[in-house]
Amino acid sequence: MKKFKIISFIIIFAISATVFVSGCKTPKYVVDKSGAQLWGETCARCHNAPSPATYSDDQWSIIMGHMKIKAGLTDLEARKIESFLKSAN
């Protein structure tokens, strides 16, 4: 079990070290993803995505604040999705 813990922490540190080193090297096609595309990829992973017209701007602001925390979204993802939902409701 101790070996398991050591391996687990090594994996975590390896991933975080990778993040630290490559964090600035995001491909352009990923950076340029639209809010609509991120909405389809990110939200649908867990649940059916409601139509943007389901909620008001203020409600989407609250929902995305909650989803960013619950789903561990990046700040860029959350802002883009929120902008898309507000523009389409």
Next chain:
Amino acid sequence: MKKFYVLIVFLGLLAGYNAMGQDSIPSIPDINNPIWGTKKLMITGGAEAMFVSDSSQLGFRNIKFHLAPLVRLGEKLFLISEIEIETKDGVVDFGLEQVHLNYSILPDLTVYAGRFLPKFGHYRGMTGEGYLNRFPTDPVGFGDGGIGPMVETGLGIVGGLQMGYSKLNYDIYMSNGPQLIANDSTMAGNFEYEGFLNNNKDMAFGGRVGFLPFSNSSLELGISTLQKAKTGDIHTVYNKVGASWMAYDLSYYHFLAALKSTVRVYGEYKTMNVDQARYTFDSTGAFKSNKSSAWYAQGSIRPTTFDLEFLNNFEFALRYSKFTTPADAPWGNAMINSAGNSIHQMAYGINYWLAWDCLIKFAYQQQSYAGNQFIAQVIYRF
């Protein structure tokens, strides 16, 4: 102590990354331009009811209603709360599921404190919740009486990070942690997971790191841990009994054009390892080795764009789960169900989506520890 240093270094790495990625350092708030924005409140929640039929019962049960007020207190300050009322065991039970304040220190780093659903695996707090769960029940070992924390009280950090075309999300916390139950006729050696109070002076450290390797976020691999060096009540012989929980999870979502369907695959394996001790449960009964494990694998398919439109709202699911407990534990499978240390369940589900947030589930479960069951559940989220 080693765990503490590991946590500190990891926090340092994350903070360092975020600091590097920022265009500017947040400035001291201008008194004429306060950081507190307009407060926004939204009440969400849900309700569900269940029907069960097996060899020993026929009727409606497990009525649940929960309210989840969400409050945006400002641009960076957010309150998440949830209360729950249910009739799970035939009585009305009222519970405080979560209430925690969240503050975004940096765009990808949020600090939270309060009572929260710990991210231990992907099932608890995520895919096992409400209408996200394609079955009306939990896999064996994943619900009440199973392995791992249910609710915690403490503080932590959460966020997501882009790493090239992949992503990483993290949730790391310090909390009261599980409390070892000792000298109890039915639960000796098991844990109280509510975490309202701490029973000694040692804190628990836990968290989950999820890795999404593909740019479309279709696959997520997660690893979770919860460690507590001292789980027994202070000033007792069990005080220094330590315990370790680990979970490994996988979730995959994709639209298969060939089948005109969306497919979901979930899996999780988790373990609990408790230091050896003499866990006494009656005048003659005791056990020493205290290790448990549970895992499940699930797949579901929904023909969302199938030519036969009436099928678009159906979802078909399959799940297998297995739960192994210590041989001589009074709460173990062998003692409770006379089914051996390991129990398993095979579940077949057909679900129908009345709306994006309203689901009717039908499931047939074959259980090694009990007779077969038919369960229907209606669940609605608002």
